[in-house]
Amino acid sequence: MPTPPKTSRDELIEIACSIVQARGADALTIAAVAAEAGIKGPSLYKHFADRNALLSAAATVVIHRFVATLRSETNGRSPKQRLQAMAASYRRFAARSPHLYQLMYKPELAADPGIAEASRLGVQPLFEELHAAGVPAKRMLIVGRIVVAYLHGFVGMEAGLAFRLGGDVDLAFEEGLRTILDL
Amino acid sequence: MPTPPKTSRDELIEIACSIVQARGADALTIAAVAAEAGIKGPSLYKHFADRNALLSAAATVVIHRFVATLRSETNGRSPKQRLQAMAASYRRFAARSPHLYQLMYKPELAADPGIAEASRLGVQPLFEELHAAGVPAKRMLIVGRIVVAYLHGFVGMEAGLAFRLGGDVDLAFEEGLRTILDL
DNA sequence: ACCTGAACACCGTTCAAGT
DNA sequence: ACCTGAACACCGTTCAAGT
Numbered sequence: 367m368p369t370p371p372k373t374s375r376d377e378l379i380e381i382a383c384s385i386v387q388a389r390g391a392d393a394l395t396i397a398a399v400a401a402e403a404g405i406k407g408p409s410l411y412k413h414f415a416d417r418n419a420l421l422s423a424a425a426t427v428v429i430h431r432f433v434a435t436l437r438s439e440t441n442g443r444s445p446k447q448r449l450q451a452m453a454a455s456y457r458r459f460a461a462r463s464p465h466l467y468q469l470m471y472k473p474e475l476a477a478d479p480g481i482a483e484a485s486r487l488g489v490q491p492l493f494e495e496l497h498a499a500g501v502p503a504k505r506m507l508i509v510g511r512i513v514v515a516y517l518h519g520f521v522g523m524e525a526g527l528a529f530r531l532g533g534d535v536d537l538a539f540e541e542g543l544r545t546i547l548d549l
Numbered sequence: 550m551p552t553p554p555k556t557s558r559d560e561l562i563e564i565a566c567s568i569v570q571a572r573g574a575d576a577l578t579i580a581a582v583a584a585e586a587g588i589k590g591p592s593l594y595k596h597f598a599d600r601n602a603l604l605s606a607a608a609t610v611v612i613h614r615f616v617a618t619l620r621s622e623t624n625g626r627s628p629k630q631r632l633q634a635m636a637a638s639y640r641r642f643a644a645r646s647p648h649l650y651q652l653m654y655k656p657e658l659a660a661d662p663g664i665a666e667a668s669r670l671g672v673q674p675l676f677e678e679l680h681a682a683g684v685p686a687k688r689m690l691i692v693g694r695i696v697v698a699y700l701h702g703f704v705g706m707e708a709g710l711a712f713r714l715g716g717d718v719d720l721a722f723e724e725g726l727r728t729i730l731d732l
Numbered sequence: 733a734c735c736t737g738a739a740c741a742c743c744g745t746t747c748a749a750g751t
Numbered sequence: 752a753c754c755t756g757a758a759c760a761c762c763g764t765t766c767a768a769g770t
Contacts, residue, residue, distance in 0.1 A: 368770085395761085396762080397761085397762080397763095407763085407764090408764080408765080408766085411764075411765085416764075417764090
């Protein structure tokens with residue numbers, strides 16, 4: 367005798383995202399997610415294989431939204447201005463939603479095919495802007511990696527409470543970016 | 550009636566380091582550490598306030614060893630060669646001991662005073678080499694931040710299984726570093 | 733087809749009791 | 752002074768049973 371579903375896979379993912387955003391991945395417990403969906407813990411396993419599968423699904427959604435935000439905020443007259451706007455958007459997202467940012471880069475989730483696919487897709491906007499800025503195809507991978515490393519490292523240091531020796535952190539960000547984009 | 554101690558604070562820290570190195574911070578359970586020290590879980594609380602205190606103590610030790618490794622491997626004829634050697638040493642440490650590297654930058658440990666102090670001390674070698682390479686004092690903080698962000702970001706991307714689109718990752722690392730050091 | 737209660741092994745942590 | 756056993760609340764996960 368079928369019983370009507372009290373929740374859905376999508377709703378559970380949405381709940382997972384909101385918990386991670388508000389309180390971090392460690393706060394995402396099966397019981398907490400289930401409670402917010404109006405079900406009991408064990409029922410969640412009808413929708414996801416385990417906690418990690420739910421976390422991966424949430425991370426995949428977050429990556430797509432992050433990339434959409436990046437795209438929508440990449441504005442500017444010149445290619446370089448657009449790249450700077452994209453970098454600022456990247457840093458802003460990490461500053462506003464540090465837990466969501468960390469979720470996307472969780473090492474134990476990197477093997478998930480959905481995340482790998484989303485990541486591959488997510489680099490495209492950067493490649494397009496670098497192309498518009500005159501970076502030749504054969505140098506794209508190298509330059510892209512350098513830019514991504516710099517952005518990821520900078521926001522990572524900020525999230526980890528490094529950079530607390532005073533001084534103008536914004537200025538350092540801008541100057542480092544400018545140097546790298548002069549490649 | 551005093552009983553002779555079966556272990557010591559230092560031994561527990563050492564055990565914690567070896568567990569994290571081999572299996573990551575998640576594998577560091579109170580029971581696992583205690584078992585390896587020949588005591589029971591609850592006894593560990595005579596030496597550390599809680600799991601986080603043990604983790605912080607281990608991270609502090611790791612930072613000091615990391616910086617010592619960096620210093621010992623910073624060799625080269627010219628200042629720029631020495632900086633490149635230091636960067637290579639940084640990347641090598643993270644590649645060989647990814648779990649220890651991640652431990653040093655765990656966000657929830659950043660507030661620990663021992664870690665903050667060790668980090669402040671740990672940046673000194675970089676500052677010295679940048680000074681030798683001609684970076685003026687007023688630009689030291691900016692340049693240092695850019696270099697650290699780049700190094701941290703690059704090894705972070707490598708640890709997170711990013712950079713799997715093929716191509717020469719070593720070359721990208723070298724080229725990015727060269728660009729930044731031309732500041 | 734989906735949900736639940738009960739159960740299991742495993743966490744971190746506390747505390748009274750042992751020596 | 753340090754260690755232990757027992758206990759607690761809380762994890763993720765499994766499974767037989769309910770509808």
